[in-house]
Amino acid sequence: GFAKPDYHRALRQGIGEVIYGAGKTPEQIHDIVASMVQQGQKSILITRMSSEAAEAVEQDFIIKYDKYSRIGLVGEIPEPDGIGKVVVAAAGTSDLPVAEEAAQTAECFGNEVIRLYDVGVAGLHRLLAHREEIMTARVIVAVAGMEGALASVIGGLADCPVIAVPTSVGYGASFGGVSALLAMLNSCASGVSVVNIDNGFGAGYLASMINHMEGKR
Amino acid sequence: GFAKPDYHRALRQGIGEVIYGAGKTPEQIHDIVASMVQQGQKSILITRMSSEAAEAVEQDFIIKYDKYSRIGLVGEIPEPDGIGKVVVAAAGTSDLPVAEEAAQTAECFGNEVIRLYDVGVAGLHRLLAHREEIMTARVIVAVAGMEGALASVIGGLADCPVIAVPTSVGYGASFGGVSALLAMLNSCASGVSVVNIDNGFGAGYLASMINHMEGKR
Amino acid sequence: GFAKPDYHRALRQGIGEVIYGAGKTPEQIHDIVASMVQQGQKSILITRMSSEAAEAVEQDFIIKYDKYSRIGLVGEIPEPDGIGKVVVAAAGTSDLPVAEEAAQTAECFGNEVIRLYDVGVAGLHRLLAHREEIMTARVIVAVAGMEGALASVIGGLADCPVIAVPTSVGYGASFGGVSALLAMLNSCASGVSVVNIDNGFGAGYLASMINHMEGKR
Amino acid sequence: GFAKPDYHRALRQGIGEVIYGAGKTPEQIHDIVASMVQQGQKSILITRMSSEAAEAVEQDFIIKYDKYSRIGLVGEIPEPDGIGKVVVAAAGTSDLPVAEEAAQTAECFGNEVIRLYDVGVAGLHRLLAHREEIMTARVIVAVAGMEGALASVIGGLADCPVIAVPTSVGYGASFGGVSALLAMLNSCASGVSVVNIDNGFGAGYLASMINHMEGKR
Amino acid sequence: GFAKPDYHRALRQGIGEVIYGAGKTPEQIHDIVASMVQQGQKSILITRMSSEAAEAVEQDFIIKYDKYSRIGLVGEIPEPDGIGKVVVAAAGTSDLPVAEEAAQTAECFGNEVIRLYDVGVAGLHRLLAHREEIMTARVIVAVAGMEGALASVIGGLADCPVIAVPTSVGYGASFGGVSALLAMLNSCASGVSVVNIDNGFGAGYLASMINHMEGKR
Amino acid sequence: GFAKPDYHRALRQGIGEVIYGAGKTPEQIHDIVASMVQQGQKSILITRMSSEAAEAVEQDFIIKYDKYSRIGLVGEIPEPDGIGKVVVAAAGTSDLPVAEEAAQTAECFGNEVIRLYDVGVAGLHRLLAHREEIMTARVIVAVAGMEGALASVIGGLADCPVIAVPTSVGYGASFGGVSALLAMLNSCASGVSVVNIDNGFGAGYLASMINHMEGKR
Amino acid sequence: GFAKPDYHRALRQGIGEVIYGAGKTPEQIHDIVASMVQQGQKSILITRMSSEAAEAVEQDFIIKYDKYSRIGLVGEIPEPDGIGKVVVAAAGTSDLPVAEEAAQTAECFGNEVIRLYDVGVAGLHRLLAHREEIMTARVIVAVAGMEGALASVIGGLADCPVIAVPTSVGYGASFGGVSALLAMLNSCASGVSVVNIDNGFGAGYLASMINHMEGKR
Amino acid sequence: GFAKPDYHRALRQGIGEVIYGAGKTPEQIHDIVASMVQQGQKSILITRMSSEAAEAVEQDFIIKYDKYSRIGLVGEIPEPDGIGKVVVAAAGTSDLPVAEEAAQTAECFGNEVIRLYDVGVAGLHRLLAHREEIMTARVIVAVAGMEGALASVIGGLADCPVIAVPTSVGYGASFGGVSALLAMLNSCASGVSVVNIDNGFGAGYLASMINHMEGKR
């Protein structure tokens, strides 16, 4: 038959699952969590979660919730089973919520994550101090707002795929992330591709996918 | 010391190299080719090459040149040594020059490429006839202009990374590829990332990188 | 004389009427409803209605109000008298308010409506499971935000007019619906036309108009 | 099986077919025409056709070609078999190429077409002189560049579907048709939907589709 | 010396003055009013005034305040001394706050104003019922959001200057007034010029200036 | 009856007429001129005229043609009969074609025109040297590209209506006139209104209309 | 070694420091201030500071806080040690918060600042009254929203570097500062460069840098 | 009196002058050169000069002309008399025409210029090899297209003013330099300001101005 089985969920059942919290009521989120737990899901990440939703879930489940990044975690992060390490690098402190969305998504799907935060290109020595991690990563997520230059600089240093995440951090001519998005799309470094503004989840998911690709069969 | 060795070139010396022909004079291109050949380069791809440049190169070297996709090849495509297959899918016939840029770049770097052309979503059966190739690919390059829907549909069918390439094909409100670019950035399918409009080379390069990643060490 | 009679209202008096609730005070809406009821209007739909407005109307009339889609209905939906069936398809759950605006508008004007919800193209099997409805519809309303690909895919499957409604659902580079709007305008499927972002009413109205067109006279 | 038969072509074989000439070489167009004629196609319209392409086709076929609207016709326009009349209205003389693309596409698919040209809203009496045609049309195509007001005014006068076609006619802040496109999308008249800038073909095709819809079965 | 005397205020002292209320605190507005009254100003219009500011002024002065259009008036409107009549036409009811800003500004500067409201082009008979006023006006202010077609239609009917005011009324692709602004800038009717989005004051001021221009000296 | 007489042409028959040359073939322009001359038109201005068109007209008529501003004049400029003087001010030499379009249009309709050219605000003394002309003008046309500041500065100096014409002069972030257009729309000087980018004709026409308005009847 | 010492802080230790308050919690700001004071910092400027943050700091430190410009100052402004004077000119009163950010930043880094406020170009005499200050300044910061013409006019009068700061002041087609930004980028006056919309800090910092550059060594 | 003397030309008479060649005919350029030479000008730079213009000038004067950067030089570059060195850094070879416009403008006005070309951030070692020049420069011009990251990285390394010049180099989402422009405006490095896209002249002029500023008087 035609219907494509929901491969990931089927395969990874009990490993990791992500709920997109935006636009869902606290009750809806509570109920989705409840049904997932019942199905044996061992780690559930909720992104873009309001504190109201966190409170609703907390009534019946143990949840770790971080107000700042708006991420909630029910259950335990699984043991990493990826091939290498996923580096999540972020330019500034305001980019952290998006970076954490990427990092925790990757962790939730079984990846060891190295966080390189506050490594914006205006203070290059901070980034260069981490050349080792960058050059040995399996895949890198580069998170930056404003001028978005981090992706190009990392892309030039690294030999692995770089997933660039523009963020809406900035003001004025940053236009809610457009400035960083355009910079990343125009990166003159090879091996860089881009996801939507603030889409930490998408980057973490793709990083995990790449980090779980087997070698020659 | 600090200086990062040009890893790929060092490692792959003699395997594949790509020249970006736009904005270079025929003489410049001729001379770059000459110097590469002298260094032992076995396959050289020139993208966005004018027919004048092709003629200049032809004076001293054997070149296969295709006026339509504006791609020239000096030397032989190397034996593929990638882990799996790279699928390059294109929506319409006008997208072919960009698709070929991606496909031949990947081939030039040692990948087996499967071409799925004219599989635009307005005639879904054409795409669905190739479900097998899509579901067994190691990495997919999805090339489309106009509404750029191909990336989402393929992203939903495939379980591997999908690199979306918007093209400037279209008229009116396609705005030179912006329409397709935005659609691809907003793809609701997971595992999709995007490169610049018409950047077939970047997609082919990244696809090759992913297709050469080794498994657990 | 010149003045064009308000044809629809004249003809359909008592059948259906739609009030655009945005930017009207609860009192204004209450009073418009009151005057319509007095004129013998049997079904009145109020779109983009605040809960305050619903409460104001409720003081004097029986109203069914849905907070989520912000639609209120005073009176009964008329018996459908259209020629065929109107299909309203929506990509994601966040698109439902707009889809309901289209669907209930069409119902209010005397159409049988088939709802196909959560049929986004990233999970194609969900849409293809409804091929029958799509291929036998008289007219289809395709509602989608983000990459807006649904209109093209449906346009390729169907042989009837497809009215595409982009929604403001999404974030980042969705730009409040621009991404979906552009995708739909650039649809390579024939028979697709587009209305304004979030304009469920306009789509439902036009669908009804097409569904009530008589055959050869 | 799954594959959707190409319904229109199957049904109408020999009636009408349209080739999109842009981006095709004269030889390609000649060959497509040749193969269609061989398959028994009785009328073939070629849109956006260069005069070089017209000359290439003329070598082997009888073609009527209009340099100004860039439309070529091989064979005979079929007898109209639509239910009512299709009105094609255009604001200014510069809009005529797009209007003709719509009109001749509709004719090619078997519709009687009434042309109302040079009826821009800055001289309202010209439009109002044709109230009769507007109010009795089955479907109207409204073609305008610059401020694109024609669609709204006609939409207010007519009781049938109005397909608005923005054109790239204008200069300065018309931005290649964006001004007209936005005006048409924001039309406050009900029953108006929009196709891409300069997409006369799309409007003519949809108009034909609506004009061939049967009544109650 | 160089300094240009503030001509209007000097000449019209005591006639009319307008305060732009946006971004001023209630106290600031109160104090400006107080100082103007002390200088003998007989009519003071405050535009974009918050109800808090109105209350602050009310403590010491008699003010007529309209919450909806956010306009306050201290003192009496002067006797009109313009040459002809200023027509202020508005397309929809949501455009009224801006239309009133224009109308009351003109009145405040000594003009007789004729209001033609709810004359949007989708119901042309409403506008045409006022042909007389339009054709005998000295100057016309045309206020419209969404597709902004009113300016072109009035510009075609009238033989006097038409000042077009786009409004931010609308949703989706109206982009906060951009759609109407572009339509008005592209008006194919002669004699139409445009002011900023929602700039009722600027239009009323310019209309008054034109209406007070003397004939041959 | 309804039809609005073409007032201007009727009244001014033989005085002045303007042909918009863009998008018309040399033959078309020749023939329009011929028919106007036959109807007794004494001065015909052709704007945006190609030199081919000028040659075509020259075969049968005496024409003054300026290649640089692309303006042609058949017949004699009429004696000015306006009430005051029209000042046309231009910022830079590249703005002259548009300024001339405005100036000659105004002359063609019977106005005395004072040209103030090369008075851009970066050299304020050039503009201030003409304070007298600015302060005694009946109406001013301010033509500028790039930053478009001229309109605001003149608007601040003058007490008459200022018609601002943005031009497409500039490069980079001037975006074909958008920069100047936005600056002019946002002018903080009262009495300034704006026409389309490069629309010298529209400004000259409106200036003439204002300059011919009679005083109290 | 590679790491670049943080030159300014090292050199100026104790002189001046600026905290960017936006997006930081009151506690974070309090703590940064505390740690700076402990390190001997003598003057600390906090820009874009909420009143909540000011209250938090006030618990432990003496702070001057201005609600309107959202600037807080802990400690004393240092004695100016720059070479000349920094002029900060602002067009309108709504631009003052940004102008103050620039002025106080410059003061905090040891510059004498001359404020020229409310010198918008629509009332040129106000600006020209300050020709002396403008022509003798070492560096000028020109702050303006709306049409942003101030930078060009000052750039034409001055012989020193002019740093233009567009502000988000305005409405409608000012597009949150884009209008002023474009005008400033297109300035035809030499010696003008531009920083981000509302970036008073960046302008004050750069002005200070230029004002502290030594002459020939 | 008011008129501001053209200070630079007066002071530097005979030193350097720049003609903006775009939009001037060969004859016009020839004549401006002739008149400048007659006035004793010793070095004349012509930017954006066509080869036709160069030929016209060559008839009567000795000119060095570079077709690639479109720059012509009549006379001799003066001895540098600036205080320090001006560094002009460019990211890629396609940026060289703009970089040369900046460098030669600075030389023409009496500055020693150090060129750092092909130092794009995707190969950071190339840039870092020049840390010495960057950290000892008096002022730096950073020229880059595409993602424009060079300005931020240099801004982070340098302690002097950095003038960023975005170039129109790139394709697709570089949008003719908008991508680089936005990145530079959003630079998180302090001391960076921006000029118009491709405005090498403006950057060179401002760099010269800063490099000639005297120390404490």
Ligand SMILES: Nc1ncnc2c1ncn2[C@@H]1O[C@H](COP(=O)(O)O)[C@@H](O)[C@H]1O
């Ligand atoms: N922050 C996010 N942004 C985009 N997609 C997300 C995000 N978080 C989760 N998702 C996706 O949303 C899916 C769940 O959607 P839902 O069923 O609406 O909760 C997940 O499986 C992911 O594919």
Ligand SMILES: Nc1ncnc2c1ncn2[C@@H]1O[C@H](COP(=O)(O)O)[C@@H](O)[C@H]1O
């Ligand atoms: N002017 C046009 N704009 C958009 N689509 C067109 C146009 N003319 C023809 N088409 C479509 O293009 C199809 C033929 O495409 P092709 O096979 O590339 O010639 C026709 O069946 C139409 O669907």
Ligand SMILES: Nc1ncnc2c1ncn2[C@@H]1O[C@H](COP(=O)(O)O)[C@@H](O)[C@H]1O
């Ligand atoms: N440069 C111009 N830009 C816009 N409209 C123009 C221009 N020149 C002439 N027109 C208008 O075009 C009309 C003639 O148009 P047409 O009949 O197409 O030649 C004139 O009466 C003017 O209203």
Ligand SMILES: Nc1ncnc2c1ncn2[C@@H]1O[C@H](COP(=O)(O)O)[C@@H](O)[C@H]1O
């Ligand atoms: N490439 C350039 N871009 C912008 N302005 C320039 C350029 N080259 C020269 N200029 C300016 O143009 C002035 C000369 O303009 P013009 O008198 O039109 O030749 C010079 O003094 C510079 O201020």
Ligand SMILES: [Mg+2]
């Ligand atoms: Mg790399």
Ligand SMILES: [Mg+2]
């Ligand atoms: Mg997938």
Ligand SMILES: [Mg+2]
């Ligand atoms: Mg279809």
Ligand SMILES: [Mg+2]
């Ligand atoms: Mg209608």
Ligand SMILES: [Mg+2]
């Ligand atoms: Mg008129």
Ligand SMILES: [Mg+2]
């Ligand atoms: Mg004025």
Ligand SMILES: [Mg+2]
């Ligand atoms: Mg200056």
Ligand SMILES: [Mg+2]
């Ligand atoms: Mg620095």
